[in-house]
Amino acid sequence: MIIDFIIQPWQNMGAIGLLMLLMSLFIALPAALLGGFLVVRKMAMTSDLVTHSAIPGLVIAFLFVGNLSSIWLNVGAIVSSLLAVFIAQWLATHRPIKNDTAIGTVLTSFFALGILILSAKASAVDLDPDCVLYGQLEQLVGANIIDIGGLMIARELLYFIGLYLLVIVFVVANYRTLLVSSFDADFAKSIWKRLNLLHYGLLAMIALMMVQAFQVVGAILMVSFLITPAATAILWCKRLPQILIFASLYSALSCVIGFYFAYYINANTASFIAVVSFAGFVLSWLIQLLLTKIFINSSKKKALQT
Numbered sequence: 001m002i003i004d005f006i007i008q009p010w011q012n013m014g015a016i017g018l019l020m021l022l023m024s025l026f027i028a029l030p031a032a033l034l035g036g037f038l039v040v041r042k043m044a045m046t047s048d049l050v051t052h053s054a055i056p057g058l059v060i061a062f063l064f065v066g067n068l069s070s071i072w073l074n075v076g077a078i079v080s081s082l083l084a085v086f087i088a089q090w091l092a093t094h095r096p097i098k099n100d101t102a103i104g105t106v107l108t109s110f111f112a113l114g115i116l117i118l119s120a121k122a123s124a125v126d127l128d129p130d131c132v133l134y135g136q137l138e139q140l141v142g143a144n145i146i147d148i149g150g151l152m153i154a155r156e157l158l159y160f161i162g163l164y165l166l167v168i169v170f171v172v173a174n175y176r177t178l179l180v181s182s183f184d185a186d187f188a189k190s191i192w193k194r195l196n197l198l199h200y201g202l203l204a205m206i207a208l209m210m211v212q213a214f215q216v217v218g219a220i221l222m223v224s225f226l227i228t229p230a231a232t233a234i235l236w237c238k239r240l241p242q243i244l245i246f247a248s249l250y251s252a253l254s255c256v257i258g259f260y261f262a263y264y265i266n267a268n269t270a271s272f273i274a275v276v277s278f279a280g281f282v283l284s285w286l287i288q289l290l291l292t293k294i295f296i297n298s299s300k301k302k303a304l305q306t
Contacts, residue, residue, distance in 0.1 A: 009263045019154045023257050026160035027213055028225055029249035030053065030167040034206055035226035036244045037171075039234060040182045044227050045100055046085065046213045048105045049202050051222045053084030054210045055114030063117075075210050081207035082200055141225060156216065163209055169203060169245075174198055179240055217226035224274035229254070232281040235288050 009017050038047045057080025061072045084106050091102040141295035157160050171178065177198055181188035189195050206226070258273030265272070 005260075009260065013263070017259075017263075019157060020269060021255065023157045023216060024255040024259060024269065025092070025162060025252055026157060026164050027209075027216060028255050028273070029248055030160070030164045031207060031213075031225040032247040032251040033167050033244055034170055034202065034209070035177055035228075035230040036233065036240070036247045037182060037202060039227060039230035040240060040243065041185075044231075045103045045107075046088075046203070047206060047226045048223050049084055049088060049110075050081045050104050050206045051210050051226070052107050053110035054078075054081045054207050055284040056080050056110055056117060056212070057083075058211060058214065059114055059117045074208055075213045078204050078207040080110065081210070082203060083276075085200070085203055089227070090256075134166060148244040160213075167205060167209075170201070174201075178202075182240065217274075221270050221274050224277060225251070228274070228281050231282050232277070235281075235284045250280065251277070265267075 013020075018258055019051040034238040035047065038044060054077035057076035057078070058073055059076075060080075061070070061076030065072050088102040090158070091097060091106070097105075145278070177188065177195070180191070181195055185195075192198070197242050210222060213225075217225060228242065228248040228252040233243045233251055237243045237246050254277040258276040259269055261267070261276065262269040262272035
């Protein structure tokens with residue numbers, strides 16, 4: 001029974017199912033690494049800002065080039081995201097409003113602008129608004145298969161494998177600076193002059209991932225891929241290396257479980273991965289709450305006994 005449950009998707013879907021799972025994994029893994037730093041640096045809302053504000057730049061670039069594979073989509077998304085982050089930070093610094101208020105205001109404005117442009121021009125270009133918002137993993141994998149030396153592989157999968165390697169290089173090369181600045185930003189600023197450059201580099205990596213991810217998981221679900229694994233990891237781990245490893249493993253497990261549930265229920269794969277990831281977060285939070293109460297009660301009993 002269990003064996004049939006495991007092998008049935010592969011019997012019915014074949015290589016397409018494997019490509020779907022691999023693409024989900026190579027989106028989730030770099031997102032988990034970058035999300036680990038965002039959560040530790042208390043920048044979860046900023047990730048929301050970056051992913052949603054990338055849409056206007058992405059859509060405008062597509063209107064000019066008309067090609068989803070063009071490098072100008074990357075440029076447009078990065079410029080749009082970093083501009084939104086700069087405006088939000090400027091508002092929070094130079095006006096009497098809090099950072100979360102500035103982020104919320106700029107986020108919704110950029111997101112609305114992107115949807116407005118997309119809706120107005122959707123009939124003139126081959127860019128589906130639903131694809132941008134929710135992703136179309138199932139259709140995308142089957143439509144973009146290329147042959148590399150007899151090996152059939154999705155074009156977008158190659159992009160995300162390369163991006164994952166780029167994220168690893170970025171993290172390894174800047175790990176010490178990222179570590180120190182994540183826990184003591186003032187001390188890090190006193191040592192490294194170009195800390196802001198690294199900060200915007202981290203955000204640019206997220207925007208770069210967003211360019212292709214919007215077709216697969218959508219702009220809305222991308223935030224879940226970034227934040228939920230790292231938020232779950234913080235419940236179990238205290239050191240940054242442990243958080244990054246836990247978040248990566250957790251995101252991979254969520255992809256596998258979400259893929260199976262989506263297959264048997266016939267639901268959107270990316271959405272189910274996000275739901276499974278959130279369910280694991282809630283379960284982890286409840287377990288930690290229970291363990292904390294048990295520890296407190298045990299400490300009280302020992303105190304009374306002494």
